[in-house]
Amino acid sequence: MRTASEKFEPGLEHARALDRADELAPFRRLFHLPRRGSRALTYLCGHSLGLMPKRARAAVDVELERWATRAVEGHFDEGGWLAYHERFAAPLAELVGAAPAEVVAMNSLTVNLHLMLASFYAPSGRREKILIERGAFPSDRYAVESQLRWHGRSPDRCLLELETDPRTGLIEIEQFETMLAGHGETVALVLLPGVQFLSGQALDAAAYARIARRYGCRIGFDLAHALGNIPLAMHASGADFAVWCSYKYLNGGPGAIGGCFVHERAMQDETLPRLAGWWGHDKSSRFRADVDFAPIPTAEAWQLSNPPILAMAPLSSSLEIFARAGRAALRAKSQRLTAYLEFLLTDELGGEIEVITPPARGAQLSLRLPRGAEAAALVQRDLRAGGVVADWRADLLRLAPVPLYNRFTDVHAAVRALARALRTSR
Numbered sequence: 001m002r003t004a005s006e007k008f009e010p011g012l013e014h015a016r017a018l019d020r021a022d023e024l025a026p027f028r029r030l031f032h033l034p035r036r037g038s039r040a041l042t043y044l045c046g047h048s049l050g051l052m053p054k055r056a057r058a059a060v061d062v063e064l065e066r067w068a069t070r071a072v073e074g075h076f077d078e079g080g081w082l083a084y085h086e087r088f089a090a091p092l093a094e095l096v097g098a099a100p101a102e103v104v105a106m107n108s109l110t111v112n113l114h115l116m117l118a119s120f121y122a123p124s125g126r127r128e129k130i131l132i133e134r135g136a137f138p139s140d141r142y143a144v145e146s147q148l149r150w151h152g153r154s155p156d157r158c159l160l161e162l163e164t165d166p167r168t169g170l171i172e173i174e175q176f177e178t179m180l181a182g183h184g185e186t187v188a189l190v191l192l193p194g195v196q197f198l199s200g201q202a203l204d205a206a207a208y209a210r211i212a213r214r215y216g217c218r219i220g221f222d223l224a225h226a227l228g229n230i231p232l233a234m235h236a237s238g239a240d241f242a243v244w245c246s247y248k249y250l251n252g253g254p255g256a257i258g259g260c261f262v263h264e265r266a267m268q269d270e271t272l273p274r275l276a277g278w279w280g281h282d283k284s285s286r287f288r289a290d291v292d293f294a295p296i297p298t299a300e301a302w303q304l305s306n307p308p309i310l311a312m313a314p315l316s317s318s319l320e321i322f323a324r325a326g327r328a329a330l331r332a333k334s335q336r337l338t339a340y341l342e343f344l345l346t347d348e349l350g351g352e353i354e355v356i357t358p359p360a361r362g363a364q365l366s367l368r369l370p371r372g373a374e375a376a377a378l379v380q381r382d383l384r385a386g387g388v389v390a391d392w393r394a395d396l397l398r399l400a401p402v403p404l405y406n407r408f409t410d411v412h413a414a415v416r417a418l419a420r421a422l423r424t425s426r
Helices: 012-020 025-030 056-075 084-096 109-120 138-150 173-186 205-214 309-325 327-352 372-385 408-425
Strands: 103-105 129-133 159-162 187-193 218-222 241-244 259-262 365-368 391-393 396-399
Touching: 012 327, 012 408, 025 309, 056 309, 084 103, 084 259, 084 309, 109 138, 109 187, 109 218, 109 241, 109 259, 129 138, 129 173, 138 159, 159 173, 173 187, 173 205, 187 205, 205 218, 309 327, 327 365, 327 408, 372 391, 372 396, 372 408
Parallel strands: 129 159, 129 187, 187 218, 218 241
Antiparallel strands: 103 259, 241 259, 365 396, 391 396
């Protein structure tokens, strides 16, 4: 497979040639493609909700049948529900870049964020502030603000926002270090995105974690737009924790089970507080009522309750696809798709749009449209009418060609449709 720096050409025939050379092209057949009547839509919205693997229905049916025929005994079958969540540790660890003991599939993203903040946000003395980026995903901000209030701290005083580029919203590591140089001794925790949801910018987690730890700050990452999208090495990064959802690039389905990474050093810290539940308790005595909480010596210790099996089952079918495709091949195709998209946007639309997503990115390109948020909404509406599914936030149109199921001809079709929509909205 050629690299993302190759020379592209305009025209549909070149897109078809790229598809013919695509080693991952067969994986598209493993997903249901959304349709309008008999017509398959051009779907570039995997950053919001990934497509449904065709085997997802069967995975759920297996557990429904187990429930129907085995009832409570289904917990104790081989491959049954008692240890069901354990099957996700190894494939998630591969994608997260961690040891299986450092990851757990559980809850939803914001629930997991609250659990992590309960453990890793420990205000003391002057070190009581939390630092997030300006323009952070709203749910992250709500969680952080509520945790500050829970600890008796005012968000007006204790929530710090890392200034971003006022024009592009991009995060600069130099600005991050400057801010910690001035405020680091008052910062208890840093929370940053793996990929910023609006701009599509990917952050170097290791670089940010090194700086945070140099100033004595704990640091966690929201991987909602990063996991299954960009290469990750969370253990090596030194981050304290990370959280994610599984319904975007991981294709786990709407509201799918989320997950957590907890660095192994936290498992050795007996002073670290946590909100406890029975599923985080030592497995050998979990069902006894006369014992004190004994945490499992892995990320599983942060579990509260037994997992929702029917919400987890679809994710297993997607993770199998990731394992077959391979991270390196997926990353190579993702880089080619976004490079090709950027080439076509520049070649066909020139100064009509601005790509604000930097080269450090995943599958998403965010485009600023020249006539503001209202025009962006109209363009997105016209794209939908033309059979292209994307989304917009403020004055940005977000397009995400996902390597598991998108083609180069999808990218070509989307840019042609965007050109038509821009002409219509003038």
